[in-house]
Amino acid sequence: SSPFDSPANATVGFNWGATDKTNVLLDYEFIYYEGTKLLKRTPANGGLMQGGFGWKNMHVFKLGVVQKINDQLTARLGYNYGKSPIKNDRVFANVIAPAVVDHHFAAGVTYKPWEQHAFSASGFYAPLKSQTDSGTGDTFSQAGKGTKIAMRQWGLQLSYQFLFNVG
Numbered sequence: 001s002s003p004f005d006s007p008a009n010a011t012v013g014f015n016w017g018a019t020d021k022t023n024v025l026l027d028y029e030f031i032y033y034e035g036t037k038l039l040k041r042t043p044a045n046g047g048l049m050q051g052g053f054g055w056k057n058m059h060v061f062k063l064g065v066v067q068k069i070n071d072q073l074t075a076r077l078g079y080n081y082g083k084s085p086i087k088n089d090r091v092f093a094n095v096i097a098p099a100v101v102d103h104h105f106a107a108g109v110t111y112k113p114w115e116q117h118a119f120s121a122s123g124f125y126a127p128l129k130s131q132t133d134s135g136t137g138d139t140f141s142q143a144g145k146g147t148k149i150a151m152r153q154w155g156l157q158l159s160y161q162f163l164f165n166v167g
Helices: 139-143
Strands: 008-017 022-032 058-068 073-082 103-114 117-132 148-162
Touching: 022 073
Parallel strands: none
Antiparallel strands: 008 022, 022 058, 058 073, 073 103, 103 117, 117 148
């Protein structure tokens, strides 16, 4: 197995049909970062060339709403929260991987003008979040005390779908 393996994860969800046109979705996701060698291992574990990031597992909570406006138009809103997997005494080691955002907001719309064609647009925003190394960890943390990492994310997606009729 590679030290860059993706972590195992599991998600369980609930979908409530609030009305015939509105669905409310609630999900919980567990991301097992401690199950990967590189992400779990602390920076000083194994020497300079064998270090890691020292990430902890994540618990992510997601809430979404899907609103069917009519037969052609559907809108979606979503929010999720997952506390940063980086401990404050591991910030210095994570300068190259500053995965510190906690909150994500998303919205999207799909327009289906004909039975087999759909156009979608969606976007997301994760507000600026920063963390500072406390200097209370291993040698790297002590040397990097006060190191600050920060991240904000945003994205936009446009898509077209051709829906095949099979059968």
